[in-house]
Each structure stands twice: as structure tokens, then as C-alpha cells.
Amino acid sequence: MPPTYSISAVAKASGLSVHTIRAWEKRYGVTNPERTDTNRRKYTLGDIERFRLLRQATENGHSIGMIAELSTEELQNLDNTAEVQNPLASNRNYLAACLQAMMNLDADALEEALSHAGIVLGIDRFLSEVVVPLLKELDSGWEERRISIAQEHLASAVLRTQLEKARLTIQVPSHAPRILVTTPSGQLHEIGALLAAISAARHGWNVTYLGPNLPSDEIAAAVAKTHSNAIGLSLVYPADDPLVDSELLKIRELLPTTPIIIGGRVISHYRQTIQAIGAHIITDDHSLKQLLRSLS
């Protein structure tokens, strides 16, 4: 792994400023990068990872002076055991920036804000503190006519791209259990399904994501073809479509034993059918995690 990253590249990737990186180096010797012939610092991917861990640790309340000498390995363990949440974290700012960019139909700014949030917050907090609130805001704003269709479309398109980007960074062993994620016929909104796909991947599952609006027989055939161990379905809109009920029943008919996991804003409207087919209901990432663990 040849060292090829410039200090600005490290700054972008780690969420620190170039000033801070140099200060930490001078004061605490957190890294000792090679130099070019002309004295420029040359960083490795490992350095980036180290700076990222250091930033997370400092944001969790550790002072940089105390942890600077720790090895990268020790930093990882430290991070796993740190529970101190820093309420000062500026998630509000990201959310506000996203909303403003969306209102202005400024795709570049929205992308910038989301991308930066993903780097600085880490994927878990990015999802729970930015993406989910943003989706809620989209929901309520759309109902109250505060958000136009165009704004919602723009947000969906950019968000989708960023979520896919986040998904690419997750690596899952190929022997892990497999889940098929989609939405049934009649359900056109896919962001919820995409979120579920990322969560499942985060929790160690191989995900086959098939987008929205998939008929029951296709779902069944796809489950067979991909040897999936479970199905994830997202129900967001509309709330009272009898087609959804019948599709759910058909899926259960075609796949009598496959666990079906259902989540989304409008699950309550289909609760009767969901219970009839013995599907699992999830309401948040934590319940999804529990459920997936029990299934694997």
C-alpha cells in the first residue's frame, strides 16, 4: 500500500481540518507520514483510518492528548467501548443544510451536505440522525404541502445515490445469510426499502435489492433463485391499497416458510394481513437488528 494521499485528501476523508492534522502531528506525533522530495506529506489509507478513529474518539469525549499514543488497534477497541455520546455533535446542522438545499432544488449542495455528514458521522449515525429525520421531514412536509413534488423527487434521487454509495462501503462475507429486499406491487416508494437494505447489510446479511413495486410471484421466484433466507418488505405509501393485502397473502402462499419482515410508515393499515401471514413487524433499526440476529 504505497502512501499517496495528500493532506487535503486525508482531511476530506477523515472529517478533520488540515490544520488539526498538522497540529496533532506536531504536538502528539499521531502519524509520521513519509515525505515527497519536496517535503509534502504522503499518507496511506491506514493513516486515514487512524485519523478517523481519532476524530471519533475525541468527539466521544476522549482528549486527544490521552489517546494520541494509542495504536490503531487500541483505538478501534476504545471506540467499541465508548458510550459517551456527545450531544454537541452538529447533526442538526447537517439536517438543516440538507433541507435548505432541497428547498432550493440545489442538487450539488444537497449531495455535498449528505456526503460530508456520512463521512463525519459514520454510517450508523448518518442513517439515524440525518437520513431518517430527513425522510420524516419529507413525509410530513409533503402532507402539509410545504414540500413540492419536485423537491421530494430531487431529495429522493440524491439520497438514493448517497445511500447506494454508503452501501458499497459495506462488505459482507458471501456465506452470510441472504435477504431479498423490495416493496410489493402497489408500493412505489423505494427509499425505505433502500434504508432497510443498508441496515441489513450493516447487520451482516447479503442483500439482494430489487427496487419497488415487485409482484408476488416475482418475489417468490426471486427468493428461490437467490436462495434467500428471508424477505424484507417496505410499506410507505399508499396506506390503504387492497392490492397490497392480496399480494402479501400470495407471497405467503407461494413461500409458506420463508420469514417475512415488514416495516414502514403505513404498516398499521395492513396489520391484520401482516399478522395473518405471520410476518415480523419492525419499527426501527434496533428491532430489525434483533430480528435478523434471531434468524441467522
Place this chain on the structure above:
Amino acid sequence: MPPTYSISAVAKASGLSVHTIRAWEKRYGVTNPERTDTNRRKYTLGDIERFRLLRQATENGHSIGMIAELSTEELQNLDNTAEVQNPLASNRNYLAACLQAMMNLDADALEEALSHAGIVLGIDRFLSEVVVPLLKELDSGWEERRISIAQEHLASAVLRTQLEKARLTIQVPSHAPRILVTTPSGQLHEIGALLAAISAARHGWNVTYLGPNLPSDEIAAAVAKTHSNAIGLSLVYPADDPLVDSELLKIRELLPTTPIIIGGRVISHYRQTIQAIGAHIITDDHSLKQLLRSLS
């Protein structure tokens, strides 16, 4: 005798300017092309791939001075650590690999094939030699029931991600003319619109992409808000929806002077309306390029 390429051909294929290519050669010795009897540079396919990798790496945050000395192999492994790429296998049939992966519902393989094709072929050839034929195959295969809905969904989802990825690598100056790309109400397929968005960006336009199925009044409002100089609409399916006709008319009513560019598989079914509102019809990338040039 292997084929060779002029510096301008390399510039087009790699996305660099001829100035930059010569500067990189002079300053960092990134390549050492043979010369003709009259001292013109003669590049090989390998040189083109090297320049392309260098451009991608620089856009990824590496500075050219640091990576110029790396071998082509090291460049390939810089960011795509998992992918082992064989430049000798450039005759590989990407399209076939994509189709097979799609048939097997193997999202990972499809993603791998598309991503690899995008890197090796460059964006233009990737679009014209892989994406467009794949879309045509999807179309015909779907009509002939050779391809299931699940397979089509999978292909759409993965393709969309790869296209978005490709779009991110295109950089356009912010003062460039602006085009809004979407599909009108009733048109749910978005891949064509995404393709058009990429083409427009390739031809130097700032693109605001708003996804499929956008009502006419929203389109008009978005054009005003983003100060767009033109509208791009994609019509792929369905072929005979009176809603599309009325939406097109409404758009023209709301925006009497904005150029409207329309393309897609089913434009012939709406030809009368398209002519009535004085919209431009494009049939391929070349005609789009011509048209955009005349508008800017």
C-alpha cells in the same frame, strides 16, 4: 502492428485535455509514447487506460505528483482494492457478462461487470457499447417474456447506481448552461432520463435531475427555481397515455419559450403533440450533442 492513437484521441478517451497530457508527460513522465517519423506521439490502448486511471485517481483526491510514478497495476489497486483487472482481457464481452448476471439475479456480478466496463471502456464507450445495448435487450426481452420483472428490476437498480456513479465523475463549470431532466407524469421509467442526464453533463451542461413522473406545473416551477435554460424529457413507457399529451401541452403553456428536448423509445406515439409544442426530438447521443451545442 498494434493500433496507435493521437494525443487528441487520447484526450477524448481519457477525459483529460491535450495540454494536461503533455504537462503530465513532461513533468512526471507518466507515459513515454513512441513517436512517428515526424515526432507525433503514438499512444497505445494501455496508455489510454493509464491516463484514465490517473484521472480517476486525481479526482478521488490523490494529487498527480504523488501517483504519477505508480505502475498501472498499482493504480488499478488504489481504490478498487477488490477488483483484479486484466488489461489483456479487453476483448471481454461485457454485455454478455451483464446479461448473464442479470439472468442469475446476481447483483454483485452485474455490478462488477458494469463497473469494470465503465473503467476500462471509458464513459462514452461504456454508455454506447454496454448500457444502451443492455437497455435494448431489456426492452425486447421484456416484451418477449424472456426477462422477468425481477430481473428487470435488478438490472434497473444496479444500472442506476452505476450510472449515478459515472455521472459523479463528470465535472461541469458552474456557469455552464443548465438543463432540467425528468420524465412527465405517466412516464415511470427513469433509466432513459438518467442516460440523458449523463449525456448532457458530458456535453458540458449543468444537469438538475429530478427522477421520473413529475407533473407539468412542478416542472415549470423547477425550471424557474433552478434558472434552467432547457428541459430534457424521456418517454419510454407507456406508449399511448393521453396524460402525457396533456402534460406536454401544459408544460409548453407554462413555459412558452424554454427549449424542450424529448427522446426515448415511444416518442413516435406522441409525435403530433411534440411537434405542436415545438419540442426538439433527439434519437441518439449525437443528435443530443448537436442540439445542446446549438442551444448554448
Place this chain on the structure above:
DNA sequence: GCTATTTTGTCTAAATTATGTCCATAAAGT
């Protein structure tokens, strides 16, 4: 509780280096 000190992130200034772009001129293709 209240200073004094240390820690820490941020910032400035000035010099150096990096990098994309451009020019002028000559030569070669078309």
C-alpha cells in the same frame, strides 16, 4: 470558588511547490 496553567482547535503570514491552462512559433497533417 477563583485564579493560573495547560490543552486544544483554529488562524495568520510568508515562502515554496503543484498544477492546469495558455501563448508563440514552428512543423506537419488534411
Place this chain on the structure above:
DNA sequence: ACTTTATGGACATAATTTAGACAAAATAGC
């Protein structure tokens, strides 16, 4: 004629370096 290319040099902007300053926050000492 017009375009493309080669060469060497010039330029402007951006990035990086070092040394040090500064203010807010945390910590220590009393």
C-alpha cells in the same frame, strides 16, 4: 487555407509547509 501537433516557457491559482499567535475550554492548584 485550416487544423492539429510539438516545444519551451509563462502565468495564475491553489495547495502545502513552517513557525508562531490566539482564544476558548479544560484542568490544576490554592
